[in-house]
Amino acid sequence: MRCPACHNMENRVLESRAAESGQSVRRRRECLKCNHRFTTYERVEFAPLMVVKENGNRESFDREKLVRSLTRICERTAIGTAQIETMVSSIEATLQQRTNREISDSELSELVLRELQPLSEAACIRYASTYCQFENITEFLETLARVNSDPTNLTNSIEFAVAKSRSLN
Ligand SMILES: [Zn+2]
Known part of the structure; x- marks a missing residue:
């Protein structure tokens, strides 16, 4: 996951928790290069079958x-x-x-x-x-x-x- 500030690829996860009543996982990340903090969401993909x-x-x-x-x-x-x-x-x-x-x-x-x-x-x-x-x-x-x-x-x-x-x- 690329840092939105400096585009560095490496970051660490500060916190992970369930969001959207369990439909997704919200992660707070910190860029290892510039220390910028950003949030990502992970969801199950529901592409039509x-x-x-x-x-x-x-x-x-x-x-x-x-x-x-x-x-x-x-x-x-x-x-x-x-x-x-x-x-x-x-x-x-x-x-x-x-x-x-x-x-x-x-x-x-x-x-x-x-x-x-x-x-x-x-x-x-x-x-x-x-x-x-x-x-x-x-x-x-x-x-x-x-x-x-x-x-x-x-x-x-x-x-x-x-x-x-x-x-x-
Ligand atoms: Zn960065």
Whole structure:
């Protein structure tokens, strides 16, 4: 971070604290060269996430739409509204951590399947048969196997992100 007074790159952080009700971190810095003090803010980047459809069309990621689809899919299962919200938040958090702002329809489906899998096999299969364009049953089974064997634990990655953002404060 360049000093606004002398353009020197080196400075030290005098103070860090949460600002804008936790939406950002405010840091007071002091230039090591001219001792000028200045303030920086660090925020999570919320660039819009785009979903690339099978036909190449792009649409912005719509959290409410995903909640509605999952609500339909989870009818007559033990999965309740709160769990659906948790699943969608977890998917959204995963997407926000990606550097790539675009996700394909099929990648998104895999994230959904990964969330559904441990909760309800029935919902998982219902989702796959409604939203995933599988060429044949083999492809579907392969996707399920991949979802199962993937060691990436979404909960862990979210916990990691939370711990990391706390350590910055
Ligand atoms: Zn300076």
